[in-house]
Amino acid sequence: MTGASDEILLDVENVSLSFGGVRAITDVSFDIRRGEIRAIIGPNGAGKTSMLNVINGFYHPQEGRITYRGRTRARMKPHEAARQGVARTFQNVALFKGMTTLDNIMTGRSLRMKRGLFWQALRHGPALAEEIEHRRVCEEIIDFLEIEHIRRTPVGALPYGLQKRVELGRALAMEPELLLLDEPMAGMNLEEKEDMSRFIVEAKLQRGMTVALIEHDIGVVMDLSDRVLVLEYGRRIADDVPDVVKADPKVIDAYLGVGH
Amino acid sequence: MFYREAGQYKTTYAADMAIFPIRQDRWGLALILFVAFVVIPTFGGPFLLNTMMIPFLVLSLAAIGLNLLTGYTGLLSLGTGAFMGVGAYACYKLATWFPQVNILVWIVASGFVSAAVGVLFGLPSLRIKGFYLAVATLAAQFFLQWGFARAPWLVNYNDSGAIEVPRATLFGVPVTGPSATPVTRYLVVLTLVSIMAWLASNIVHGRIGRIWMAVRDMDIAAQLIGIRLLNAKLLAFAVSSFTVGVAGALMVFLWLGAAEPEAFNINLSFEILFIIIIGGLGSIVGAFFGATIMHLMPIALRALPAMIGLPIEAARVEQLTFMITGILIIVVLIAEPHGLARLWQTAKQKLRVWPFPY
Known part of the structure; x- marks a missing residue:
C-alpha cells in the first residue's frame, strides 16, 4: 500500500x-x-x-x-x-444495542452537532436542519458499508458480522484522523473479510484516514x-x-x- | 387493512425523520387530540374530569419525566415523589410571593427549581450505578420528604402544615383554588401535558436522546465517541426532574387543591416507576399506557360491580381492585417485559402487513 x-x-x-x-x-x-x-x-x-x-x-x-x-x-x-480525532472499534463489539443502525451511526456524529437543548426540544429550524445535514452524511456511510437494509433494525438483533460493520460505520461517522480497529475481522468468513478489507482500504484512500x-x-x-x-x-x-x-x-x- | 403505509413515499430526510412518519398515525393522533380537547370537556362530567382525566394526565407527565431518566438514560430513580414535591412546594412559594404573576409561569418555573435539586442529587450518578444509585435516590426521597415536613417556611407557617392552593386566574377565569371549574383545570392540565410530551418526544428523537440511550446501552463506547458521561447524566437528571417537578405542581394546584408532605411519599415514587415499567421503558407513549393501567383501570374495576348490579361492599371492591391490578401487572411483565409500548409496536407491525405477513 x-x-x-x-x-x-x-x-x-x-x-x-x-x-x-x-x-x-x-x-x-x-x-x-x-x-x-x-x-x-x-x-x-x-x-x-x-x-x-x-x-x-x-x-x-x-x-x-x-x-x-x-x-x-x-x-x-x-x-x-x-x-x-481518535476513533475506535472494539474486539467484542461495543454498540448501543437498543438503538437502530441509523441511530448508532448518528450517535457517532454527536460531537459535530452543536444545537442545544432548546432547539432540540422544538425540533424545528436550526436543530432540524442540523439533523438533516448529519443524516445525509450518515446515509453516505450506510451506502458505503452496504447496510441499507438494516437501517432501522435494532443492532442487538443483528448477526455478528453486520454488527462489526455498524461499529465501523459509527467510527467513520466521527470522521476521525486516526482510526483504531481492534480485530475488525475476527470471526468472519472469507467473503466478509474481503468486504471489511475493502472498507478499510477505502477509508484510507477516499476518506484520508x-x-x-x-x-x-x-x-x-x-x-x-x-x-x-x-x-x-x-x-x-x-x-x-x-x-x-x-x-x-x-x-x-x-x-x-x-x-x- | 386500513393501516398501510404503501404508497406513502418519503422524498426528503425531513419527512423520513418525522416522529409520526405514517399518515394513519398522524390521523390517529389528531383524533385523540380532538377527543381530548373537544369531546371530553364538552360531554364529560366532574367525575370523569376530576377523578379520571386530570390525575391520569398528571401521572402520565410524571412518568414521562421518570422515563427520560430511567428508560432512556438507564439511571434508576426512586425519588420521583420527592421531586414532584419539590415542584409543588416551589410553585406554592413562588405563587404566594408574587400572586400577581400568571400561575402558569410559576408552574413552569417550579420545574427549574426541581431540576436544580435533581442535578444536585444526580451528582453521585457518575460514580455509582444500578441498585446503588437507586439507593442514593431513595435517600433523596426520604431526605426531601423529611424536609417538607420539618420546614414550616415551605407552607408559609400556616396551621394545617399543608399547601393550600391560592386562587389564581387566567384571562379572568379561575384556574386554581375552589372556584375553578373541572373543565378549566382539565384544559389547562391537558395543554401543558401535551406540550411537554411533545417537547420530550422531540428531545429523545434528536442528538440528546441518542446520547442518553448511548450512555444507557454502553457507557464505555459512549465516552469513546466523545460523550462526557457526567454532562449527559446530569442533563438527564435536569430534564427529568424538570418534567417531574411540573407534574408535581400540576398535581397540587390543579388536581388535589391541597397537599401534605405525605402526598409525596415513597408510594408515589413507586406508582410512577410501575407506570413506566408497565407502559414500557424508553417510550413516551408508554407513559400514557402505563398511567391508564395504574390509574384508570382500578377506577373502572371499582365501577364495574355496580354497573352489572352486583351488591358488593366498598371495602371488598377496594381489595379486589388491588388484587386484580397486581395480577395484571405480573401478567404484563411476564408476557412483555418491554411493556405495553412494545406490544403496541408489535400490534402495529402486524396490522401493517396483515393479512399477508410475508
Missing part, C-alpha cells in the same frame, strides 16, 4: 504499562505516519489491545511519552481523545498494511514493512514457537 506521507501523526516513545505486578507493555516505541495503515500483531496477551487503550486514553501508562499531532499529551480521557489495526489473520495484515509492529509479551520484537517482518526469525519464533 502506498499513500502514506512522512508526517508522523502519532509517536509512542518508551511506553510501559503495568497493572499491579503484571507488566502489559514494556518500553515500547513506535510511530504512526499520517495516511498509512499500521498493523499491530502478536500472539495472545502480547499487549496489542492494551496499546490501543493507551492511545485513546482508557489506560494511562506509568512511563513513556505519547505525542499526537505534534503535541505531547498528559493524561487524557477517552472523550478528549475522541475530540482530537490513518488506520491502526490489530488483526490475527496474517494474510490480511500483509496485504493491507504499510508497516507492521510485532509485539510479544509486551515488548516490541519487530517493526518494519510486511515483507521484512514476514522473514524476521524472531517473528517466526514468536508465532511458531522455538525449541529451547
